[in-house]
Amino acid sequence: SSKGQPYRTGYHFQPPKNWINDLSGPMIYKGIYHLFYQYNPKGAVWGNIVWAHSTSTDLINWTPQGYGIYPSHPSDINGTWSGSTTFLQDGTPAILYTGINPKNQQVQNLAVPKNRSDPYLKDWVKNLKNPLMAPTPQNRINASSFRDPTTAWMGRDKIWRVIIGSKVDRKGMAVLYTSKDFVNWVRADHPLHSTDGTGMWECPDFFPVLVGGYKNGLDTSKLGPKVKHVLKVSLDDTKHDHYTIGNYDPIKDVYTPDHDGLADKDFGLRYDYGKYYASKTFFDSSMNRRILLGWINESSSVVDDIKKGWSGVHTIPRTIWLHKSGKQLVQWPVKELEKLRGKPVVVPTRVLNGGSKVEVKGVTAVQADVEMYFGKFDLSRAEKLDPSWTDPQLICSRMGSSVRGKLGPFGLLVLGSKGLEEYTAVFYRIFKASDSKYVVLMCSDQSKSSLNNANDKTTYGTFLDIDPIKEMLSLRTLIDHSIVESFGGFGKSCITSRVYPTLAIDGAAHLYAFNNGTQHVRIARLTAWSMKKAHIA
Numbered sequence: 001s002s003k004g005q006p007y008r009t010g011y012h013f014q015p016p017k018n019w020i021n022d023l024s025g026p027m028i029y030k031g032i033y034h035l036f037y038q039y040n041p042k043g044a045v046w047g048n049i050v051w052a053h054s055t056s057t058d059l060i061n062w063t064p065q066g067y068g069i070y071p072s073h074p075s076d077i078n079g080t081w082s083g084s085t086t087f088l089q090d091g092t093p094a095i096l097y098t099g100i101n102p103k104n105q106q107v108q109n110l111a112v113p114k115n116r117s118d119p120y121l122k123d124w125v126k127n128l129k130n131p132l133m134a135p136t137p138q139n140r141i142n143a144s145s146f147r148d149p150t151t152a153w154m155g156r157d158k159i160w161r162v163i164i165g166s167k168v169d170r171k172g173m174a175v176l177y178t179s180k181d182f183v184n185w186v187r188a189d190h191p192l193h194s195t196d197g198t199g200m201w202e203c204p205d206f207f208p209v210l211v212g213g214y215k216n217g218l219d220t221s222k223l224g225p226k227v228k229h230v231l232k233v234s235l236d237d238t239k240h241d242h243y244t245i246g247n248y249d250p251i252k253d254v255y256t257p258d259h260d261g262l263a264d265k266d267f268g269l270r271y272d273y274g275k276y277y278a279s280k281t282f283f284d285s286s287m288n289r290r291i292l293l294g295w296i297n298e299s300s301s302v303v304d305d306i307k308k309g310w311s312g313v314h315t316i317p318r319t320i321w322l323h324k325s326g327k328q329l330v331q332w333p334v335k336e337l338e339k340l341r342g343k344p345v346v347v348p349t350r351v352l353n354g355g356s357k358v359e360v361k362g363v364t365a366v367q368a369d370v371e372m373y374f375g376k377f378d379l380s381r382a383e384k385l386d387p388s389w390t391d392p393q394l395i396c397s398r399m400g401s402s403v404r405g406k407l408g409p410f411g412l413l414v415l416g417s418k419g420l421e422e423y424t425a426v427f428y429r430i431f432k433a434s435d436s437k438y439v440v441l442m443c444s445d446q447s448k449s450s451l452n453n454a455n456d457k458t459t460y461g462t463f464l465d466i467d468p469i470k471e472m473l474s475l476r477t478l479i480d481h482s483i484v485e486s487f488g489g490f491g492k493s494c495i496t497s498r499v500y501p502t503l504a505i506d507g508a509a510h511l512y513a514f515n516n517g518t519q520h521v522r523i524a525r526l527t528a529w530s531m532k533k534a535h536i537a
């Protein structure tokens with residue numbers, strides 16, 4: 001990393017300086033990937049929001065393209081907030097985004113490329129009829145809670161549909177609009193979906209997924225018998241991205257979750273159980289996959305953010321698909337990331353005794369990709385799960401990596417200092433729930449990550465839906481200076497954290513496999529790669 005900037009990333013997206021938040025309008029056009037993101041040109045805190053723009057041919061290396069959309073008209077003069085791209089029938093990429101008008105109301109606007117033959121899409125023209133959707137006294141839309149239009153989809157009736165995040169009192173909702181020409185939009189008489197008690201839905205995302213465990217992605221307008229739908233919302237109240245899987249009725253225009261997860265107190269499933277927000281997917285028609293991008297905010301203090309001059313990074317783009325169980329999504333870093341891997345360092349099969357650790361040497365521990373597979377466990381030794389332990393994050397915080405268990409904690413110590421004064425622990429614990437049922441807990445423990453106590457060191461955790469009797473347990477962790485992005489169970493559960501070591505920086509960082517249970521565990525294989533720097537100017 002550059003001098004005095006130990007927390008800047010080597011291969012996760014970030015601009016040279018200043019504040020970033022939500023990504024917006026991702027797409028592929030004429031073989032070029034486009035990423036826009038909320039950006040403050042004037043500083044390291046939120047404000048003055050424009051759409052900064054970068055392009056890529058592999059989703060890993062990025063070239064800045066200036067500002068795609070920025071305040072210029074009354075319908076967006078106080079800010080150009082989040083939105084999405086839709087391909088019109090003639091192939092035009094059309095962006096719907098939220099503008100903040102002179103009355104500070106949230107309204108929806110349309111922009112299209114100035115020159116469609118330019119694959120870099122540098123200049124955007126705003127529609128003269130903007131705003132195309134706005135709160136009025138008649139439609140009783142809350143003018144401060146009406147934002148973030150999704151990619152639109154077209155029904156068999158050739159009518160476009162789009163949803164916009166909103167709320168009425170504590171009821172979160174996806175307000176539905178329809179249009180024949182993408183310019184004149186009419187509000188439907190009902191939302192696509194709503195849920196009591198959740199508060200505001202930011203950055204909704206609504207897309208089809210293929211049933212059966214295939215990794216193929218689907219165009220956003222795709223319907224059919226082998227198709228389920230996903231509704232993701234970013235809950236302003238919890239600051240997490242929650243999703244449900246369900247059925248979309250294209251005639252009634254309603255979405256029904258399989259289990260009304262969003263109504264539960266835990267609000268369904270989450271894309272990521274760490275620091276992660278305002279994500280969005282797009283269909284990559286060139287590779288027939290759906291890609292998920294997300295914003296990782298800081299865990300440092302605002303004072304430290306201003307000192308370092310920047311705030312916010314994005315996750316590695318993840319391919320996303322429906323697990324064959326139909327009960328959850330699976331996410332995996334795009335395979336283009338593997339081009340950055342150096343020579344593999346392999347720790348072959350070995351037993352990790354209770355209370356031991358082994359250092360993985362020969363790898364740039366501050367910028368690495370690590371894959372770990374575990375062998376069969378002696379499950380008879382697992383400790384009992386207390387039936388009152390229902391909150392995985394709470395179990396992980398009470399039973400951190402230094403709390404000795406039986407089968408676990410075992411996993412990785414990343415960004416560790418030489419004497420382990422600092423480290424972040426990503427680990428599992430296996431519990432016995434009944435005679436034939438085991439529960440796997442996945443944790444990311446940041447409590448020892450930094451000697452600087454101004455950081456948020458909250459421990460994260462989730463249950464991982466795998467059966468250790470039949471399935472191999474795996475862990476993949478992407479380490480990038482201040483990012484620890486972990487994938488449990490081949491992408492069934494993800495936890496991303498931000499850490500700011502003071503000792504374990506640059507060449508002084510170490511990587512270990514550890515087992516702090518009383519029982520031994522077997523490493524079937526551990527492979528670690530130093531990661532080259534991506535080109536992200």
Ligand code: DQQ
Pocket residue numbers: 021022038049081082098147148202203234277278
């Ligand atoms: N960020 C944008 C909003 C969105 C929020 C403003 C979510 O459009 O609701 O920067 O992080």
